Amino acid sequence: MYPKQEVVAMLLAGGQGSRLGVLTQKLAKPAVPFGGKYRIIDFPLSNCVNSGIEAVGVLTQYQPLVLNEYIGSGQPWDLDSMNSGVRVLSPYQQIKGTDWYKGTANAIYQNINYIDRYNPDYVVILSGDHIYKMDYSKMIAFHKENNADCTIAVIDVPLAEASRFGIMNTNPDGSIYEFEEKPEHPKSTNASMGIYVFSWNKLRKYLIEDEDTVGSEHDFGKDVLPKMLDDGQRMFAYQFQGYWKDVGTIDSLWESNMDLLDPNVPLDLSDESWKIYSRNPVVPPQYIAESADVQNSMIADGCDISGSVDFSVLFSNVVVKPGAVVQDSIIMPGCVIEEGAVVQYAIVSENTVIGKNAVIGARPEDIEDKDKWGIAVIGDNLKIGAGAKVAPKEMIAKDIEEVK
């Protein structure tokens, strides 16, 4: 017998995140390192805990090893209670056969049993690829106030960018009368954040119906939500104020990391009242040597810095040797930047060694053809040989030989 939970959160973490290329070759997008010590999934998980949600199902499918191991018992997020906490839910074999999660709605459908045992009133659907701090309890209160069946969190985006999002058109009372998926001529700037609150009895019914609907892609955005709207269910948009970023592309991942260095960006990770929890490596404090020059950067424990680091985010155990230069870059755990190497506008994945005098990426002002410029990305556990050159925008998945 499980004690009732008023709210159960379901976190969709099965996506490959193919636009992140080499960064998600061996791990699911929510496990991608972020912000010097976190992984993306720390944000929705910590938001759940800080919002008082005690039961969280994490739906995994693509490359789950790193994610499973990272979540573990859920202890770092205080999600290891006796009867609730975090559960990793992967697709499983059933009497009628075996299925992968066919779509976001189907993933929840396949785990109705998990949700039912808590007998919840509300289910919150979250995705594992956004960086934001949000109090879901306020959104649930809004949902209750409106006696809604479904509430969708929206954020005001610039009109010019609105056509990249799913747009919710609302009546003055906040109720939704129309969805537009990536509209050419958006009528409003309320972009869906991919965060939904449902009354569980309603959602349960629609998931079962959707499962039997021929031709459905079993997706919330494409199938379930439009069907609910057509049926005249009470659907509301919940306006979110604050920092929110989809980090599904190399550029947005890079930007969002850099946002942490900008005091004007409202994403404060030092806020004691809304901590972002994570699994912490067992490493000594960071050491900044006499020869080092560190400016406007974020550096994690275990780093050993003797070179110059500027506008960059360094994860734990990164070594920057004397004479090496790291600018406007993200260096993931355990990387070594050897003497004289120059890393600019780049993302270097875990445990990679950048050899002596190698040059990775370039500053946009040093490139004539602006179309050729972009963030250079180096995969994990690679050896970039001494003197090698990696052009901007390149994505490296293999070792590079030393250049003599």
Place this chain on the structure above:
Amino acid sequence: MRGNNVMGIIFSNLHENLISQLTELRTMGAVPFGGRYRLIDFPLSNMVNSGINKVGVITKSNYQSLTDHLGAGKAWDLSRQRNGLFILPPFMDPADYANRVKTFNAIMPFLKNSSEEYVVISDCDVICNIDFQKVFEKHLENNADITVVYKRDQLPAKIQNPTVFSFDNKGRVNDVLVDPAISGSCSFYLNIMLIKRELLMELVNKCIGKNTMSFKRDIIQAEYKNLNMYGYEFKGFSPVITTVSDYFNANMSLKNPDVRADLFNSERPIYTKVRDDMPTKYGLGSKVSNSLIGNGCNIEGEVDNCVLFKGVHIGKGTKVSNCVIMQDTKVGANCNLSYVIVDKDVIIRDGKTLAGQPSYPVYISKLSVV
């Protein structure tokens, strides 16, 4: 040693009076060290890394910060179904823990109820990364009753009741001096010992029966001839904290890469309580050199030759050099600090100047506002 036959006992309270300022509000084992640790992290991690999974922690008074730090022992992997961490405060009367012999007598039920054949005993005044597995192997090889861990060096000036050994050519103890007048290098006891559990109980019972209460004089010195007592020399980094100055110097020595490689050996990591701080932020115009820095700091000024703990803020235009600044202390703008030890949660307002001397660092106590 895994699956093993050895348990640990840590005295978190002894030697407190030597650094009375730092232990005014905490016990010795809870004294912060090295940017993110507490002194007890070292013996505790050493035991865990050597495969010991049952550790009793003796604590006598002022132990709130210690129990807060240790919790259920999760960070050391000692929150276990079988064995794990046992915090052993006095049953009722702190006088039961008046000395080491009395303390062992007071925890006799804990010793009796254990099934491990051997006990490693350690205090919290030595900062080191020692592999007890090696001590254990030597112990078996020598067929020893007791193995004492010692260091060959000058005696630390203020060390209490130093115990100095001499050995025969096989390494067996053939003389023990307690509190001798000695100059020059000698083999002194690091308050770390491996002993059979039942022998320990027997020796303690004997002392209690005779009302002889000095562990060093009445057990080590009185019994070495009757027992197979051997020495194990520890050659790694191992400062003994006997003064505030020792404490300061031990922190400062972490700037040496060889010391860090030895003490923070990645094969045998030092565990500590996790705090979920963000990484440290280095502001535009900040200047940091030759310093050890914990997570969660926010540095806008100049930091030179320092050890900064977690969550320290250094304001714009401020210069700190040769300082040890403990967790969550906020140093305002345009300050100037040199040779200062600043305890936890201190606020230093804008424009203040504080200076100690290399031989005598100034100490600012916990929660002060300057």
